[in-house]
Amino acid sequence: MNRIYLNDGWYFTKHFTEDIVKRDADLSRMEQVRIPHTVCETPMNYFDEKCCQLVSGYRREIEVEDEWRDGHILLTFEGAAHEAVVYVNGIKALRHRSGYTAFTVDLVPYLTEGREQVIAVRLDSRESLNQPPFGGVIDYLTYGGIYRDVYLEVKDQYYIEDIYTVTPDVMREDMVLKADITLNHWTRGLSFEACLDLWEEVPDQPWHQELAGTDAGFRISCLTWYVKDAYTWDIDMPVLYILTVRLKKDGKVIDTRQVRFGFREIGFESDGFYLNGRQVKLRGLNRHQSWPYVGYAMPKTPQQLDADILKFDLGCNIVRTSHYPQSQYFLDRCDEVGLLVFTEIPGWQHIGDTLWKKIAVRNVREMITQYRNHPSIIMWGVRINESQDDDPFYYKTNLTAHELDLYRPTAGVRYLKHSRLFEDVYTYNDFVCTGDNEGCLPRAKVTDRTDRPYFISEYNGHMFPTKMWDDEDHRKEHALRHARVLNAIAVETDIIGSTGWCMFDYNTHGDFGSGDKICYHGVMDYFRNPKPAAAVYKSQSEFEPVMEVAASMNIGEHPAGIIGDVAVFTNLDSVRVYRNGDFIGEYFPDEQTYGEMDHPPVLITGLDKYTEKWGGKAGSWRFAGTKDGREVLTAIREPVDRCLLRITADRQTLVEEHSYDAATIHIEAIDKNETHLYYYQEPVTLRTEGCIEVIGPKVVSLRGGFAGTYVKSLGRSGKGTLYVSDAAGEVKIDFEVKT
Numbered sequence: 001m002n003r004i005y006l007n008d009g010w011y012f013t014k015h016f017t018e019d020i021v022k023r024d025a026d027l028s029r030m031e032q033v034r035i036p037h038t039v040c041e042t043p044m045n046y047f048d049e050k051c052c053q054l055v056s057g058y059r060r061e062i063e064v065e066d067e068w069r070d071g072h073i074l075l076t077f078e079g080a081a082h083e084a085v086v087y088v089n090g091i092k093a094l095r096h097r098s099g100y101t102a103f104t105v106d107l108v109p110y111l112t113e114g115r116e117q118v119i120a121v122r123l124d125s126r127e128s129l130n131q132p133p134f135g136g137v138i139d140y141l142t143y144g145g146i147y148r149d150v151y152l153e154v155k156d157q158y159y160i161e162d163i164y165t166v167t168p169d170v171m172r173e174d175m176v177l178k179a180d181i182t183l184n185h186w187t188r189g190l191s192f193e194a195c196l197d198l199w200e201e202v203p204d205q206p207w208h209q210e211l212a213g214t215d216a217g218f219r220i221s222c223l224t225w226y227v228k229d230a231y232t233w234d235i236d237m238p239v240l241y242i243l244t245v246r247l248k249k250d251g252k253v254i255d256t257r258q259v260r261f262g263f264r265e266i267g268f269e270s271d272g273f274y275l276n277g278r279q280v281k282l283r284g285l286n287r288h289q290s291w292p293y294v295g296y297a298m299p300k301t302p303q304q305l306d307a308d309i310l311k312f313d314l315g316c317n318i319v320r321t322s323h324y325p326q327s328q329y330f331l332d333r334c335d336e337v338g339l340l341v342f343t344e345i346p347g348w349q350h351i352g353d354t355l356w357k358k359i360a361v362r363n364v365r366e367m368i369t370q371y372r373n374h375p376s377i378i379m380w381g382v383r384i385n386e387s388q389d390d391d392p393f394y395y396k397t398n399l400t401a402h403e404l405d406l407y408r409p410t411a412g413v414r415y416l417k418h419s420r421l422f423e424d425v426y427t428y429n430d431f432v433c434t435g436d437n438e439g440c441l442p443r444a445k446v447t448d449r450t451d452r453p454y455f456i457s458e459y460n461g462h463m464f465p466t467k468m469w470d471d472e473d474h475r476k477e478h479a480l481r482h483a484r485v486l487n488a489i490a491v492e493t494d495i496i497g498s499t500g501w502c503m504f505d506y507n508t509h510g511d512f513g514s515g516d517k518i519c520y521h522g523v524m525d526y527f528r529n530p531k532p533a534a535a536v537y538k539s540q541s542e543f544e545p546v547m548e549v550a551a552s553m554n555i556g557e558h559p560a561g562i563i564g565d566v567a568v569f570t571n572l573d574s575v576r577v578y579r580n581g582d583f584i585g586e587y588f589p590d591e592q593t594y595g596e597m598d599h600p601p602v603l604i605t606g607l608d609k610y611t612e613k614w615g616g617k618a619g620s621w622r623f624a625g626t627k628d629g630r631e632v633l634t635a636i637r638e639p640v641d642r643c644l645l646r647i648t649a650d651r652q653t654l655v656e657e658h659s660y661d662a663a664t665i666h667i668e669a670i671d672k673n674e675t676h677l678y679y680y681q682e683p684v685t686l687r688t689e690g691c692i693e694v695i696g697p698k699v700v701s702l703r704g705g706f707a708g709t710y711v712k713s714l715g716r717s718g719k720g721t722l723y724v725s726d727a728a729g730e731v732k733i734d735f736e737v738k739t
């Protein structure tokens, strides 16, 4: 039987009491909620982060069929932040102490008579908990809530608990697929049959292979198949397969489990990272799993969208899921788009007592067993981010990881140089770059373990916080620092790659950030609107022509009216500049300073001699990006007489698959030439009709010329409309909701 999703029908209270676990509890003071859920919606900034720190309660009734009672009824929570105690019919069934990994409880021992059974959760999201990441200070908000899917799986007495696939040799014609199949129990008479299919049907190329059947024999069976004509999973062509395993008892199928995987082989050498035998320099960013207002509580499609943004809008080939395992939806999408992943256990600088460490080791176990079929994951982070050396502890986390997965290297993020290394890869946060010095340290200054690969897991971030509405020179410098570090890392051939800090601005604790509970460290803002630095990344990719002119050409924006160098982030061959229609010059990528980047920025010098004098009449500038001699992209900078709002939605069809769906809306101030207007900060009003509602406030101000919002479905099919209005009028976007 397929999963039965239980995301609807929950009752919630911010104040847990023992009463709510009882069958006859009074629900009148509880609120009805849907999962993903946050215990506290926050404003964008300037709020008291303690609002998320409480002991809350969730409760739901479920219906159990009589015939289910002979087997197992498995209830899984994909993510509940941070300590969950699950009660079934008033009896404490399980306690789980991690907000970032899934856990499962078998309901059968706790069932009472009748169909109706009561599930309740005491959820503690206080930071005083003795478990990772808590105990010290943390530079990100940890929120609270049952914020990932909840589902039920109904099983026979014997069932497949886990399938772990590895593809150790993809360089041969018939590729090797190994699968460890774990049963809950073994008994005589059990056998398997298996088949392999392409995940996405290619209509004219049906692909299906029956794999040899075999006796189960043991609780864990290691099966090996040689598979002909399979495609590899690669970042450019991420082909995925589905392995279906049927468990039979005395010839009758009693359980079926599917797992998606890709045929791919990774190699970490001290001179580089290899994917299917080809060297790939890793270039990416760190990602938190948060959004404005609702924190961690976002459903499938916004999770997927982040992977798409990293891959296609930021041209990354790797993401680090700082600082914890993230949604399976995000990871699934990384598999689908070909985005490599470095994931890690929860934690931030602090290591706690013996119990705390035990939970951290369990986090290693849960992370690896829950995520190891993702072909996108290439490294396990088994240290607490930026913590001190602790030999027995890290010996254990490393050992645990290797026991569970021999085919991926371990790593662990440090700010320590020459620290004790149990892991396979030395990963270091290199914040040396101050703008006018080197972009990164040579590896030899950080570690003398030349036998191990070396990866830079963070750079920039707090070294140069940048708001969308900071002045142009600041925004340009932010972007150029990213270019400087990327170039420096590319020069150092013994650095296998990097993930910069970070993808987008995020809510944080009062001790960090700009005092408003936001760290403005992203190359995008919190709504995933791009700062100029985003174009540094995008311009390294080849998906489409990119040209971001990081200048408005207004002399009054700059000290003493001097514009200085104009930076253009582009993957084109050159940029031609025209002033009032007259050709001024053609400018080329700055190979001298950024020559190791795939596409160095173009730095245009000397334009000040063409600008108007102070108070003079501003003219018109045209920048034309060329490819093979043809002008393919144009950017115009001229006096602005009017601001227009460009409003886009990532989707207009919301599908309620397992829960509500959410669309991401971007609001951008532009002029008639589609030039972004950084200093437009006016409010817009949001209103909905029909089957959708806005997440967060209904009046939002543009910040740095951008705003964002989200609309979510309400559980019923039909039409919905979002109206966005400002002084100039009203714009509407229509949605269709399918349930």
Ligand code: GAL
Binding pocket: 139, 322, 385, 386, 429, 458, 460, 461, 462, 463, 501, 521
């Ligand atoms: C690092 C840390 C990150 C973030 C970053 C800001 O030290 O690992 O979580 O705080 O600094 O630059």
